[in-house]
Amino acid sequence: MVQYCRKCGAELEDDAEFCDSCGFKLDSNPIDDKQNTIPQKTTENMPVENKNEFLTKLPLILAIIAIIASIGEGLGTPMLMGWNNIMTAMAIGIVGGLIGIFLMEKMNEPLIGAAELIVTGVLVFMFIGRFGEISTIIFIISAILTLYFKGMHNNNKKLWAIPILTFVLIFVMLIAGGALYQANAENSIAVGNITQNITDDGYGYYTGYITGDIRVDTNFDYLCVNIDYYDSEGKIIDSNIGWNDNHPDSGNTYKFSSFYFKENPPAKAKISVVDSATDNTPLYTENITIVTSSGV
Known part of the structure:
Protein backbone atom coordinates (compact mmCIF):
# COMPACT_ATOMS: atom_id res chain seq x y z
CA MET A 1 0.00 0.00 0.00
CA VAL A 2 1.38 3.35 -1.07
CA GLN A 3 1.49 6.02 1.60
CA TYR A 4 2.00 9.71 1.29
CA CYS A 5 3.61 12.29 3.59
CA ARG A 6 0.92 14.09 5.54
CA LYS A 7 3.02 17.21 5.57
CA CYS A 8 4.37 17.67 2.04
CA GLY A 9 2.41 14.98 0.10
CA ALA A 10 5.46 13.13 -1.22
CA GLU A 11 5.08 9.40 -2.06
CA LEU A 12 6.79 7.16 0.49
CA GLU A 13 7.76 3.52 0.93
CA ASP A 14 5.35 1.37 2.86
CA ASP A 15 7.64 0.91 5.83
CA ALA A 16 9.05 4.46 5.85
CA GLU A 17 9.11 6.24 9.20
CA PHE A 18 10.36 9.57 7.90
CA CYS A 19 9.62 11.51 4.75
CA ASP A 20 12.57 11.41 2.35
CA SER A 21 11.53 14.84 1.02
CA CYS A 22 10.87 16.99 4.10
CA GLY A 23 12.07 14.79 6.92
CA PHE A 24 8.67 14.72 8.61
CA LYS A 25 8.18 11.97 11.18
CA LEU A 26 5.20 10.02 9.93
CA ASP A 27 3.73 9.16 13.34
CA SER A 28 3.50 12.83 14.46
CA ASN A 29 0.85 15.47 13.83
CA PRO A 30 1.96 18.14 11.31
CA ILE A 31 0.10 20.82 13.17
CA ASP A 32 1.84 19.98 16.44
CA ASP A 33 5.13 19.74 14.62
CA LYS A 34 4.61 23.17 13.08
CA GLN A 35 3.89 24.63 16.47
CA ASN A 36 6.99 22.99 17.87
CA THR A 37 9.14 24.46 15.11
CA ILE A 38 8.05 28.04 15.94
CA PRO A 39 10.82 29.61 18.06
CA GLN A 40 9.59 30.58 21.49
CA LYS A 41 10.54 33.95 22.86
CA THR A 42 12.28 33.82 26.20
CA THR A 43 12.84 36.56 28.65
CA GLU A 44 16.53 35.68 28.63
CA ASN A 45 16.89 36.59 24.95
CA MET A 46 14.63 39.65 25.00
CA PRO A 47 16.45 42.98 24.60
CA VAL A 48 16.35 45.38 27.54
CA GLU A 49 13.61 47.92 27.04
CA ASN A 50 14.91 51.44 27.00
CA LYS A 51 11.62 53.28 27.21
CA ASN A 52 12.44 54.25 30.81
CA GLU A 53 15.96 55.38 29.98
CA PHE A 54 15.06 59.03 30.58
CA LEU A 55 13.68 58.24 34.04
CA THR A 56 16.80 56.33 35.03
CA LYS A 57 18.92 59.29 33.89
CA LEU A 58 16.71 61.82 35.68
CA PRO A 59 18.77 61.79 38.94
CA LEU A 60 21.91 62.63 36.94
CA ILE A 61 20.12 65.39 35.02
CA LEU A 62 18.74 66.92 38.23
CA ALA A 63 22.15 66.75 39.93
CA ILE A 64 23.68 68.71 37.04
CA ILE A 65 20.82 71.23 37.19
CA ALA A 66 21.38 71.59 40.96
CA ILE A 67 25.07 72.35 40.40
CA ILE A 68 24.20 75.02 37.84
CA ALA A 69 21.49 76.41 40.14
CA SER A 70 23.93 76.70 43.06
CA ILE A 71 26.27 78.76 40.89
CA GLY A 72 23.45 81.02 39.73
CA GLU A 73 22.09 81.45 43.24
CA GLY A 74 25.55 82.27 44.56
CA LEU A 75 26.05 84.95 41.94
CA GLY A 76 22.62 86.36 42.76
CA THR A 77 23.07 86.39 46.54
CA PRO A 78 23.27 89.89 48.07
CA MET A 79 26.71 90.90 49.28
CA LEU A 80 25.39 91.42 52.80
CA MET A 81 25.55 87.63 53.18
CA GLY A 82 29.34 87.91 52.86
CA TRP A 83 31.45 87.23 49.80
CA ASN A 84 33.28 84.40 51.57
CA ASN A 85 30.00 82.63 52.30
CA ILE A 86 28.86 83.08 48.72
CA MET A 87 32.09 81.70 47.25
CA THR A 88 32.09 78.78 49.69
CA ALA A 89 28.47 77.90 48.83
CA MET A 90 29.24 77.86 45.09
CA ALA A 91 32.38 75.74 45.63
CA ILE A 92 30.44 73.24 47.74
CA GLY A 93 27.69 73.05 45.13
CA ILE A 94 30.16 72.31 42.34
CA VAL A 95 32.55 69.95 44.13
CA GLY A 96 29.95 68.17 46.26
CA GLY A 97 27.60 67.74 43.30
CA LEU A 98 30.33 66.29 41.07
CA ILE A 99 31.41 63.88 43.82
CA GLY A 100 27.80 62.73 44.23
CA ILE A 101 27.47 62.15 40.48
CA PHE A 102 30.78 60.23 40.40
CA LEU A 103 29.67 57.98 43.25
CA MET A 104 26.29 57.08 41.76
CA GLU A 105 27.31 56.87 38.08
CA LYS A 106 30.93 55.67 38.02
CA MET A 107 31.30 53.88 41.35
CA ASN A 108 27.79 52.37 41.26
CA GLU A 109 27.18 53.51 44.85
CA PRO A 110 23.70 55.09 44.73
CA LEU A 111 23.22 55.09 48.50
CA ILE A 112 26.48 56.89 49.22
CA GLY A 113 26.03 59.17 46.19
CA ALA A 114 22.57 60.15 47.43
CA ALA A 115 24.00 60.92 50.88
CA GLU A 116 26.66 63.14 49.28
CA LEU A 117 24.01 65.07 47.31
CA ILE A 118 21.93 65.63 50.46
CA VAL A 119 24.97 66.82 52.41
CA THR A 120 25.86 69.16 49.54
CA GLY A 121 22.39 70.70 49.49
CA VAL A 122 22.34 71.19 53.26
CA LEU A 123 25.76 72.86 53.25
CA VAL A 124 24.80 75.23 50.44
CA PHE A 125 21.76 76.27 52.47
CA MET A 126 23.90 76.73 55.59
CA PHE A 127 26.07 79.32 53.88
CA ILE A 128 23.59 81.41 51.88
CA GLY A 129 20.28 80.49 53.52
CA ARG A 130 17.10 81.15 51.60
CA PHE A 131 19.11 82.33 48.60
CA GLY A 132 20.15 78.70 48.05
CA GLU A 133 16.74 77.07 48.53
CA ILE A 134 16.22 76.02 44.90
CA SER A 135 19.53 74.21 44.48
CA THR A 136 19.11 72.58 47.92
CA ILE A 137 15.68 71.23 46.98
CA ILE A 138 16.93 69.93 43.61
CA PHE A 139 19.93 68.22 45.27
CA ALA A 179 36.03 82.36 65.03
CA LEU A 180 39.06 83.69 63.17
CA TYR A 181 36.95 86.18 61.23
CA GLN A 182 35.22 87.38 64.38
CA ALA A 183 38.52 87.97 66.15
CA ASN A 184 40.06 89.80 63.19
CA ALA A 185 36.93 91.84 62.55
CA GLU A 186 36.68 92.97 66.17
CA ASN A 187 40.23 94.24 65.99
CA SER A 188 39.61 95.98 62.68
CA ILE A 189 37.08 98.57 63.84
CA ALA A 190 37.28 101.35 66.41
CA VAL A 191 34.51 103.59 67.73
CA GLY A 192 35.22 106.94 69.36
CA ASN A 193 34.34 110.63 69.79
CA ILE A 194 30.88 109.70 71.08
CA THR A 195 28.71 112.68 72.03
CA GLN A 196 25.14 112.90 73.25
CA ASN A 197 22.61 115.68 73.50
CA ILE A 198 19.11 114.64 74.63
CA THR A 199 16.86 117.43 75.91
CA ASP A 200 13.32 117.93 77.19
CA ASP A 201 11.72 120.21 74.62
CA GLY A 202 8.95 121.27 77.05
CA TYR A 203 6.12 119.88 74.87
CA GLY A 204 6.06 116.34 76.22
CA TYR A 205 8.85 114.98 74.05
CA TYR A 206 12.54 114.31 74.46
CA THR A 207 14.64 115.03 71.42
CA GLY A 208 18.30 114.94 70.57
CA TYR A 209 21.02 112.76 69.07
CA ILE A 210 24.02 110.56 69.66
CA THR A 211 26.99 110.91 67.32
CA GLY A 212 30.41 109.34 66.97
CA ASP A 213 33.11 108.05 64.67
CA ILE A 214 33.84 104.55 63.40
CA ARG A 215 37.20 103.71 61.88
CA VAL A 216 37.49 100.72 59.53
CA ASP A 217 40.88 99.05 59.15
CA THR A 218 40.02 96.09 56.90
CA ASN A 219 37.68 95.19 54.05
CA PHE A 220 34.08 94.41 54.92
CA ASP A 221 31.19 93.52 52.65
CA TYR A 222 28.82 95.40 54.94
CA LEU A 223 28.95 97.35 58.21
CA CYS A 224 26.20 98.90 60.28
CA VAL A 225 26.08 100.97 63.50
CA ASN A 226 22.92 100.36 65.53
CA ILE A 227 21.81 102.48 68.50
CA ASP A 228 19.29 101.09 70.98
CA TYR A 229 17.73 103.36 73.64
CA TYR A 230 16.58 101.98 77.01
CA ASP A 231 14.39 103.40 79.73
CA SER A 232 15.22 103.30 83.42
CA GLU A 233 13.77 99.77 83.71
CA GLY A 234 16.02 98.40 80.98
CA LYS A 235 13.35 98.16 78.27
CA ILE A 236 14.10 99.17 74.71
CA ILE A 237 12.09 102.26 73.81
CA ASP A 238 13.69 103.11 70.48
CA SER A 239 16.15 101.69 67.94
CA ASN A 240 17.61 103.09 64.78
CA ILE A 241 20.58 102.87 62.44
CA GLY A 242 23.24 105.49 62.90
CA TRP A 243 25.24 104.51 59.82
CA ASN A 244 25.63 101.64 57.37
CA ASP A 245 27.56 101.05 54.18
CA ASN A 246 28.27 98.31 51.63
CA HIS A 247 31.99 97.75 51.13
CA PRO A 248 33.29 100.57 53.34
CA ASP A 249 36.83 101.59 52.42
CA SER A 250 39.58 100.22 54.60
CA GLY A 251 41.53 102.92 56.43
CA ASN A 252 38.65 105.42 56.45
CA THR A 253 36.78 107.00 59.37
CA TYR A 254 33.02 107.47 59.08
CA LYS A 255 30.56 109.57 61.09
CA PHE A 256 27.43 108.01 62.59
CA SER A 257 24.46 109.85 64.03
CA SER A 258 21.24 108.69 65.70
CA PHE A 259 18.23 110.97 66.17
CA TYR A 260 15.92 110.52 69.18
CA PHE A 261 12.33 111.74 69.43
CA LYS A 262 10.12 110.10 72.06
CA GLU A 263 7.82 110.96 74.96
CA ASN A 264 9.92 108.93 77.41
CA PRO A 265 13.40 110.04 78.46
CA PRO A 266 16.14 107.46 77.68
CA ALA A 267 18.29 106.31 80.60
CA LYS A 268 21.02 104.67 78.55
CA ALA A 269 21.91 103.66 75.01
CA LYS A 270 23.83 100.75 73.50
CA ILE A 271 25.96 101.30 70.42
CA SER A 272 26.70 98.12 68.46
CA VAL A 273 28.48 97.42 65.18
CA VAL A 274 27.46 94.43 63.06
CA ASP A 275 28.67 93.13 59.71
CA SER A 276 25.39 91.53 58.63
CA ALA A 277 21.75 92.49 58.70
CA THR A 278 20.95 89.11 60.25
CA ASP A 279 23.99 88.72 62.54
CA ASN A 280 23.19 88.64 66.25
CA THR A 281 26.85 88.71 67.29
CA PRO A 282 28.11 92.30 67.18
CA LEU A 283 31.72 93.10 66.43
CA TYR A 284 31.64 95.97 68.89
CA THR A 285 29.33 97.14 71.69
CA GLU A 286 29.42 100.08 74.08
CA ASN A 287 26.86 101.17 76.65
CA ILE A 288 26.57 104.83 77.56
CA THR A 289 24.55 106.55 80.25
CA ILE A 290 22.36 109.38 78.97
CA VAL A 291 21.88 112.57 80.95
CA THR A 292 18.94 114.57 79.67
CA SER A 293 18.81 118.34 79.98
CA SER A 294 16.01 120.87 79.77
CA GLY A 295 15.73 122.74 76.54
CA VAL A 296 13.05 125.09 77.87
Whole structure:
Protein backbone atom coordinates (compact mmCIF):
# COMPACT_ATOMS: atom_id res chain seq x y z
CA MET A 1 0.00 0.00 0.00
CA VAL A 2 1.38 3.35 -1.07
CA GLN A 3 1.49 6.02 1.60
CA TYR A 4 2.00 9.71 1.29
CA CYS A 5 3.61 12.29 3.59
CA ARG A 6 0.92 14.09 5.54
CA LYS A 7 3.02 17.21 5.57
CA CYS A 8 4.37 17.67 2.04
CA GLY A 9 2.41 14.98 0.10
CA ALA A 10 5.46 13.13 -1.22
CA GLU A 11 5.08 9.40 -2.06
CA LEU A 12 6.79 7.16 0.49
CA GLU A 13 7.76 3.52 0.93
CA ASP A 14 5.35 1.37 2.86
CA ASP A 15 7.64 0.91 5.83
CA ALA A 16 9.05 4.46 5.85
CA GLU A 17 9.11 6.24 9.20
CA PHE A 18 10.36 9.57 7.90
CA CYS A 19 9.62 11.51 4.75
CA ASP A 20 12.57 11.41 2.35
CA SER A 21 11.53 14.84 1.02
CA CYS A 22 10.87 16.99 4.10
CA GLY A 23 12.07 14.79 6.92
CA PHE A 24 8.67 14.72 8.61
CA LYS A 25 8.18 11.97 11.18
CA LEU A 26 5.20 10.02 9.93
CA ASP A 27 3.73 9.16 13.34
CA SER A 28 3.50 12.83 14.46
CA ASN A 29 0.85 15.47 13.83
CA PRO A 30 1.96 18.14 11.31
CA ILE A 31 0.10 20.82 13.17
CA ASP A 32 1.84 19.98 16.44
CA ASP A 33 5.13 19.74 14.62
CA LYS A 34 4.61 23.17 13.08
CA GLN A 35 3.89 24.63 16.47
CA ASN A 36 6.99 22.99 17.87
CA THR A 37 9.14 24.46 15.11
CA ILE A 38 8.05 28.04 15.94
CA PRO A 39 10.82 29.61 18.06
CA GLN A 40 9.59 30.58 21.49
CA LYS A 41 10.54 33.95 22.86
CA THR A 42 12.28 33.82 26.20
CA THR A 43 12.84 36.56 28.65
CA GLU A 44 16.53 35.68 28.63
CA ASN A 45 16.89 36.59 24.95
CA MET A 46 14.63 39.65 25.00
CA PRO A 47 16.45 42.98 24.60
CA VAL A 48 16.35 45.38 27.54
CA GLU A 49 13.61 47.92 27.04
CA ASN A 50 14.91 51.44 27.00
CA LYS A 51 11.62 53.28 27.21
CA ASN A 52 12.44 54.25 30.81
CA GLU A 53 15.96 55.38 29.98
CA PHE A 54 15.06 59.03 30.58
CA LEU A 55 13.68 58.24 34.04
CA THR A 56 16.80 56.33 35.03
CA LYS A 57 18.92 59.29 33.89
CA LEU A 58 16.71 61.82 35.68
CA PRO A 59 18.77 61.79 38.94
CA LEU A 60 21.91 62.63 36.94
CA ILE A 61 20.12 65.39 35.02
CA LEU A 62 18.74 66.92 38.23
CA ALA A 63 22.15 66.75 39.93
CA ILE A 64 23.68 68.71 37.04
CA ILE A 65 20.82 71.23 37.19
CA ALA A 66 21.38 71.59 40.96
CA ILE A 67 25.07 72.35 40.40
CA ILE A 68 24.20 75.02 37.84
CA ALA A 69 21.49 76.41 40.14
CA SER A 70 23.93 76.70 43.06
CA ILE A 71 26.27 78.76 40.89
CA GLY A 72 23.45 81.02 39.73
CA GLU A 73 22.09 81.45 43.24
CA GLY A 74 25.55 82.27 44.56
CA LEU A 75 26.05 84.95 41.94
CA GLY A 76 22.62 86.36 42.76
CA THR A 77 23.07 86.39 46.54
CA PRO A 78 23.27 89.89 48.07
CA MET A 79 26.71 90.90 49.28
CA LEU A 80 25.39 91.42 52.80
CA MET A 81 25.55 87.63 53.18
CA GLY A 82 29.34 87.91 52.86
CA TRP A 83 31.45 87.23 49.80
CA ASN A 84 33.28 84.40 51.57
CA ASN A 85 30.00 82.63 52.30
CA ILE A 86 28.86 83.08 48.72
CA MET A 87 32.09 81.70 47.25
CA THR A 88 32.09 78.78 49.69
CA ALA A 89 28.47 77.90 48.83
CA MET A 90 29.24 77.86 45.09
CA ALA A 91 32.38 75.74 45.63
CA ILE A 92 30.44 73.24 47.74
CA GLY A 93 27.69 73.05 45.13
CA ILE A 94 30.16 72.31 42.34
CA VAL A 95 32.55 69.95 44.13
CA GLY A 96 29.95 68.17 46.26
CA GLY A 97 27.60 67.74 43.30
CA LEU A 98 30.33 66.29 41.07
CA ILE A 99 31.41 63.88 43.82
CA GLY A 100 27.80 62.73 44.23
CA ILE A 101 27.47 62.15 40.48
CA PHE A 102 30.78 60.23 40.40
CA LEU A 103 29.67 57.98 43.25
CA MET A 104 26.29 57.08 41.76
CA GLU A 105 27.31 56.87 38.08
CA LYS A 106 30.93 55.67 38.02
CA MET A 107 31.30 53.88 41.35
CA ASN A 108 27.79 52.37 41.26
CA GLU A 109 27.18 53.51 44.85
CA PRO A 110 23.70 55.09 44.73
CA LEU A 111 23.22 55.09 48.50
CA ILE A 112 26.48 56.89 49.22
CA GLY A 113 26.03 59.17 46.19
CA ALA A 114 22.57 60.15 47.43
CA ALA A 115 24.00 60.92 50.88
CA GLU A 116 26.66 63.14 49.28
CA LEU A 117 24.01 65.07 47.31
CA ILE A 118 21.93 65.63 50.46
CA VAL A 119 24.97 66.82 52.41
CA THR A 120 25.86 69.16 49.54
CA GLY A 121 22.39 70.70 49.49
CA VAL A 122 22.34 71.19 53.26
CA LEU A 123 25.76 72.86 53.25
CA VAL A 124 24.80 75.23 50.44
CA PHE A 125 21.76 76.27 52.47
CA MET A 126 23.90 76.73 55.59
CA PHE A 127 26.07 79.32 53.88
CA ILE A 128 23.59 81.41 51.88
CA GLY A 129 20.28 80.49 53.52
CA ARG A 130 17.10 81.15 51.60
CA PHE A 131 19.11 82.33 48.60
CA GLY A 132 20.15 78.70 48.05
CA GLU A 133 16.74 77.07 48.53
CA ILE A 134 16.22 76.02 44.90
CA SER A 135 19.53 74.21 44.48
CA THR A 136 19.11 72.58 47.92
CA ILE A 137 15.68 71.23 46.98
CA ILE A 138 16.93 69.93 43.61
CA PHE A 139 19.93 68.22 45.27
CA ILE A 140 17.59 66.44 47.70
CA ILE A 141 15.12 65.43 44.96
CA SER A 142 18.02 64.06 42.91
CA ALA A 143 19.15 62.01 45.92
CA ILE A 144 15.63 60.58 46.45
CA LEU A 145 15.28 59.62 42.78
CA THR A 146 18.75 58.06 42.86
CA LEU A 147 17.60 55.74 45.63
CA TYR A 148 14.32 55.02 43.84
CA PHE A 149 15.73 54.18 40.41
CA LYS A 150 19.15 52.82 41.30
CA GLY A 151 18.44 51.06 44.56
CA MET A 152 19.95 51.52 48.01
CA HIS A 153 22.90 49.13 47.89
CA ASN A 154 26.51 49.99 48.55
CA ASN A 155 29.45 47.78 47.66
CA ASN A 156 32.20 49.61 49.50
CA LYS A 157 31.37 50.73 53.00
CA LYS A 158 34.60 52.70 53.21
CA LEU A 159 33.16 55.21 50.73
CA TRP A 160 30.77 56.37 53.44
CA ALA A 161 33.73 58.42 54.65
CA ILE A 162 33.24 60.76 51.66
CA PRO A 163 29.88 62.34 52.62
CA ILE A 164 30.73 62.16 56.32
CA LEU A 165 34.10 63.88 55.86
CA THR A 166 32.51 66.43 53.53
CA PHE A 167 30.12 67.52 56.25
CA VAL A 168 32.65 67.34 59.09
CA LEU A 169 35.34 69.18 57.13
CA ILE A 170 33.04 72.03 56.12
CA PHE A 171 31.61 72.22 59.63
CA VAL A 172 35.08 72.47 61.18
CA MET A 173 36.13 75.04 58.58
CA LEU A 174 32.98 77.01 59.28
CA ILE A 175 33.61 77.14 63.03
CA ALA A 176 37.32 77.86 62.71
CA GLY A 177 36.82 80.41 59.96
CA GLY A 178 34.00 82.11 61.84
CA ALA A 179 36.03 82.36 65.03
CA LEU A 180 39.06 83.69 63.17
CA TYR A 181 36.95 86.18 61.23
CA GLN A 182 35.22 87.38 64.38
CA ALA A 183 38.52 87.97 66.15
CA ASN A 184 40.06 89.80 63.19
CA ALA A 185 36.93 91.84 62.55
CA GLU A 186 36.68 92.97 66.17
CA ASN A 187 40.23 94.24 65.99
CA SER A 188 39.61 95.98 62.68
CA ILE A 189 37.08 98.57 63.84
CA ALA A 190 37.28 101.35 66.41
CA VAL A 191 34.51 103.59 67.73
CA GLY A 192 35.22 106.94 69.36
CA ASN A 193 34.34 110.63 69.79
CA ILE A 194 30.88 109.70 71.08
CA THR A 195 28.71 112.68 72.03
CA GLN A 196 25.14 112.90 73.25
CA ASN A 197 22.61 115.68 73.50
CA ILE A 198 19.11 114.64 74.63
CA THR A 199 16.86 117.43 75.91
CA ASP A 200 13.32 117.93 77.19
CA ASP A 201 11.72 120.21 74.62
CA GLY A 202 8.95 121.27 77.05
CA TYR A 203 6.12 119.88 74.87
CA GLY A 204 6.06 116.34 76.22
CA TYR A 205 8.85 114.98 74.05
CA TYR A 206 12.54 114.31 74.46
CA THR A 207 14.64 115.03 71.42
CA GLY A 208 18.30 114.94 70.57
CA TYR A 209 21.02 112.76 69.07
CA ILE A 210 24.02 110.56 69.66
CA THR A 211 26.99 110.91 67.32
CA GLY A 212 30.41 109.34 66.97
CA ASP A 213 33.11 108.05 64.67
CA ILE A 214 33.84 104.55 63.40
CA ARG A 215 37.20 103.71 61.88
CA VAL A 216 37.49 100.72 59.53
CA ASP A 217 40.88 99.05 59.15
CA THR A 218 40.02 96.09 56.90
CA ASN A 219 37.68 95.19 54.05
CA PHE A 220 34.08 94.41 54.92
CA ASP A 221 31.19 93.52 52.65
CA TYR A 222 28.82 95.40 54.94
CA LEU A 223 28.95 97.35 58.21
CA CYS A 224 26.20 98.90 60.28
CA VAL A 225 26.08 100.97 63.50
CA ASN A 226 22.92 100.36 65.53
CA ILE A 227 21.81 102.48 68.50
CA ASP A 228 19.29 101.09 70.98
CA TYR A 229 17.73 103.36 73.64
CA TYR A 230 16.58 101.98 77.01
CA ASP A 231 14.39 103.40 79.73
CA SER A 232 15.22 103.30 83.42
CA GLU A 233 13.77 99.77 83.71
CA GLY A 234 16.02 98.40 80.98
CA LYS A 235 13.35 98.16 78.27
CA ILE A 236 14.10 99.17 74.71
CA ILE A 237 12.09 102.26 73.81
CA ASP A 238 13.69 103.11 70.48
CA SER A 239 16.15 101.69 67.94
CA ASN A 240 17.61 103.09 64.78
CA ILE A 241 20.58 102.87 62.44
CA GLY A 242 23.24 105.49 62.90
CA TRP A 243 25.24 104.51 59.82
CA ASN A 244 25.63 101.64 57.37
CA ASP A 245 27.56 101.05 54.18
CA ASN A 246 28.27 98.31 51.63
CA HIS A 247 31.99 97.75 51.13
CA PRO A 248 33.29 100.57 53.34
CA ASP A 249 36.83 101.59 52.42
CA SER A 250 39.58 100.22 54.60
CA GLY A 251 41.53 102.92 56.43
CA ASN A 252 38.65 105.42 56.45
CA THR A 253 36.78 107.00 59.37
CA TYR A 254 33.02 107.47 59.08
CA LYS A 255 30.56 109.57 61.09
CA PHE A 256 27.43 108.01 62.59
CA SER A 257 24.46 109.85 64.03
CA SER A 258 21.24 108.69 65.70
CA PHE A 259 18.23 110.97 66.17
CA TYR A 260 15.92 110.52 69.18
CA PHE A 261 12.33 111.74 69.43
CA LYS A 262 10.12 110.10 72.06
CA GLU A 263 7.82 110.96 74.96
CA ASN A 264 9.92 108.93 77.41
CA PRO A 265 13.40 110.04 78.46
CA PRO A 266 16.14 107.46 77.68
CA ALA A 267 18.29 106.31 80.60
CA LYS A 268 21.02 104.67 78.55
CA ALA A 269 21.91 103.66 75.01
CA LYS A 270 23.83 100.75 73.50
CA ILE A 271 25.96 101.30 70.42
CA SER A 272 26.70 98.12 68.46
CA VAL A 273 28.48 97.42 65.18
CA VAL A 274 27.46 94.43 63.06
CA ASP A 275 28.67 93.13 59.71
CA SER A 276 25.39 91.53 58.63
CA ALA A 277 21.75 92.49 58.70
CA THR A 278 20.95 89.11 60.25
CA ASP A 279 23.99 88.72 62.54
CA ASN A 280 23.19 88.64 66.25
CA THR A 281 26.85 88.71 67.29
CA PRO A 282 28.11 92.30 67.18
CA LEU A 283 31.72 93.10 66.43
CA TYR A 284 31.64 95.97 68.89
CA THR A 285 29.33 97.14 71.69
CA GLU A 286 29.42 100.08 74.08
CA ASN A 287 26.86 101.17 76.65
CA ILE A 288 26.57 104.83 77.56
CA THR A 289 24.55 106.55 80.25
CA ILE A 290 22.36 109.38 78.97
CA VAL A 291 21.88 112.57 80.95
CA THR A 292 18.94 114.57 79.67
CA SER A 293 18.81 118.34 79.98
CA SER A 294 16.01 120.87 79.77
CA GLY A 295 15.73 122.74 76.54
CA VAL A 296 13.05 125.09 77.87
